[in-house]
Amino acid sequence: MIFWPVKLAFRIVSLVVLLVAGYFAVTFVQIWLTGRQHSSADASAILVFGTAELNGKPSAELAARLGEALTLYDAGRAPWLAVTGGNQPGDHFTEAGVSASYLEAHGVPKRRIIVGGGDDTWQNVQSVASQLLDHGLKSVLVVTDPFHEDRAMANASAQGLTPYPAPVANSPTVNFSLWRYYLKETIAVGLGRIVGYGTLSSWSRGLHLPLAVGGSRAHRVRLPSPSGVV
Secondary structure, X not given: OOXXXXXXXXXXXXHHHHHHHHHHHHHHXXXXXXXXXXXXXXXXXXXXXXXXXXXXXXXXXXXXXXXXXXXXXXXXXXXXXXXXXXXXXXXXXXXXXXXXXXXXXXXXXXXXXXXXXXOOHHHHHHHHHXXXXXXXXXXXXXEOOHHHHHHHXXXXXXXXXXXXXXXXXXXXXXXXXXXXHHHHHHHHHHHHHHHOHHHHHHHHHHHOOOOOOOOOOHHHOOOOOHXXXX
16 A cells, blocks of 8 residues: 555656547547548649748759649639748848749749748748738649648638648658658647647747758758758
8 A cells, every 4th residue: 555656656747648649649540531632622823831941942852842732723723822931141032022023934823922031830821911802812722742831721720810721742851751751740739739840830939849841941841851951
């Protein structure tokens, strides 16, 4: 009987560990499934999340996202596009600016492109949400990599938009240490649901955590990836 407090504490700790593990396991499954959904709905705009640009040109990953967005736009699924992604000190171009130039070069009128910025997923959405809503554009087709789709949609929803999934079907990212991206997204989504995605964004910036994987700063994170970026 003398050891019953220890046994009780062990059982409580074990239960908490099981609950936490179960929570993140369910979160992972939800992220995986969301990345395989492709909505057939039309929307007011197409929201393209930024990733690496290479001296004014889209990386393979960004080009894949922009190609998906152009396919949706040319199919008449939405009449507007919003592009996101900032830059680092010393960069001459922003991801959003490169994306806008690419879309214009492929036939999208400049007046139909909303250009944002942002250093993480929350900021990406924040940079264009007010402009979208000011134009009466609430519903968005969210274009990003499959592993990032769930968090991207959650951030869009949290800022007043109505998101529909439109993940990139053939992103170059899928062939390079994909489990690391899903692990980071599972942690980010799991925490974001608890503390709020805006709060998570503030924490990650304050603590310099690499939670922008799949968003605009992903290529700054030291993860294996095609051509050394993403």
